[in-house]
């Protein structure tokens with residue numbers, strides 16, 4: 297069907313909440329956090345409720361028009377921005393309701409981690425997401441959700457109680473342990489493959505304050521190895537990530553380190569402050585400290601603005617590791633030093649704790665027994681650096697032996713390779729079965745795509 301007819305159908309359902317190229321606000325609405333190749337959607341649709349979401353999905357399905365689903369716009373692969381297709385922008389579905397008495401938070405599709413976290417903190421409560429306020433809760437939770445409360449409370453998916461989902465055929469279903477349980481399993485790690493999530497119900501945990509912030513160290517492999525060891529031995533209230541990265545031009549870092557490799561630990565202890573001080577001692581002793589910005593603070597303060605990423609291009613590789621010794625870490629320091637891009641990071645996220653206490657097949661996030669999630673990334677604002685940034689991430693991840701399958705939310709491969717870069721074989725097979733049942737025509741294909749399992753002949 298011609299683009300104009302698709303637009304006409306969308307407009308007859310959603311009126312002015314459909315923007316086309318040339319309309320005021322189209323370019324802004326169709327933009328993502330990361331820049332990249334030139335993709336030009338034919339329309340951005342901004343539904344306000346399930347009925348309107350279903351209408352958009354139905355138009356896409358019936359006209360075979362590619363469909364992307366946008367939440368917080370932080371997807372590295374920019375899957376929400378579909379060339380020649382429809383962007384279903386969930387931001388008009390955003391909204392937060394905190395039921396403090398029952399420790400349940402409800403987030404409308406399109407709600408950001410920051411908006412929910414601020415609302416929950418007014419009650420001294422929190423649900424763990426990642427490290428960045430602007431990331432969409434649905435986009436993050438559908439992949440897993442590794443963040444500052446994960447070793448205490450589990451991944452974000454471990455705190456999802458239920459979801460409202462608009463399916464490929466326009467039906468609206470509830471998914472939970474009791475309703476559509478196989479869909480519920482797949483939603484918790486299987487990404488945007490199964491429908492549009494219009495609302496998530498999430499478990500809240502008491503989090504009156506945290507002791508957290510940044511510890512920056514001189515770039516030494518032994519420091520990274522000591523941080524990783526300390527994380528393995530730490531109590532579950534401690535979650536952290538370790539970055540080997542080029543030092544940003546921050547006023548709290550000595551000028552001579554800026555632009556050169558440093559080691560940064562972003563730590564968050566969500567227990568009592570006295571307990572936190574004891575738990576943090578081995579981290580502080582991991583090497584020569586350049587800056588110690590750890591303090592007792594409300595949990596939302598952990599989401600302080602990082603470097604401005606908007607407009608950058610990103611090359612990312614992801615995997616999991618079972619350890620990270622000083623030799624490997626020394627290599628990470630050397631590789632970051634050679635990186636051609638202004639932002640270059642080897643990111644390590646120690647797991648364990650509550651993450652590892654959930655059975656491997658309980659959700660579609662199947663990397664529970666691994667010690668560390670890893671990502672190597674190169675970010676830059678200059679299109680001319682795209683090739684060298686991608687070459688560096690490929691070379692660095694190979695040298696560091698950071699191979700897939702990795703964490704789906706950091707996978708940027710496309711086509712067939714993408715799902716294999718994210719899921720172990722058994723998980724992928726089960727996801728493909730769920731896909732066949734809920735989206736046999738692969739309407740939701742602009743993501744780390746799981747193709748529907750083929751129906752076995754003769755069975």
Ligand SMILES: Cc1cc2nc3c(=O)[nH]c(=O)nc-3n(C[C@H](O)[C@H](O)[C@H](O)COP(=O)(O)OP(=O)(O)OC[C@H]3O[C@@H](n4cnc5c(N)ncnc54)[C@H](O)[C@@H]3O)c2cc1C
Nearest residue numbers: 367368369370371405426427432434435436441442488493
């Ligand atoms: C700066 C930065 C920091 C990050 N930090 C962390 C972190 O600490 N921990 C972590 O686990 N991850 C982290 N991530 C990865 C992040 O979780 C993923 O990029 C996530 O997919 C972003 O979701 P989004 O809604 O913001 O992005 P979008 O680009 O809007 O969406 C990404 C994809 O999610 C799907 N999707 C989004 N909303 C819906 C919906 N309502 N229904 C169905 N499908 C939907 C779609 O397939 C879409 O293509 C980070 C990413 C960035 C850029």
